[in-house]
Amino acid sequence: MGIDIKFPIGLMFTILGFLLAIFGLITGGDEALYSRSLGININLWSGCGMLAFGLIMLYLAWRNRKTKTS
Numbered sequence: 001m002g003i004d005i006k007f008p009i010g011l012m013f014t015i016l017g018f019l020l021a022i023f024g025l026i027t028g029g030d031e032a033l034y035s036r037s038l039g040i041n042i043n044l045w046s047g048c049g050m051l052a053f054g055l056i057m058l059y060l061a062w063r064n065r066k067t068k069t070s
Helices: 006-026 042-069
Strands: none
Touching: 006 042
C-alpha cells in the first residue's frame, strides 16, 4: 500500500508540540497559571513530549520511504 499514516501524524505532533513548547517557554514565569499543576510548567513538558513523538514518527516515515525506494 502507498499510504503511510506516520508522516501526517508526525507532522501534526511536531507542529503542535513546537507551538506548545514555545507557549510554555513564554509563560514559564507565570506562577498563577501553573498553580493548578503544582507549579509544573505542563505546557513546556507536554510540548516537548509531543515534539519528540512527532520527530520520531517523521523519522520512521522517512526511513520507511527510503528503504522502499532503494
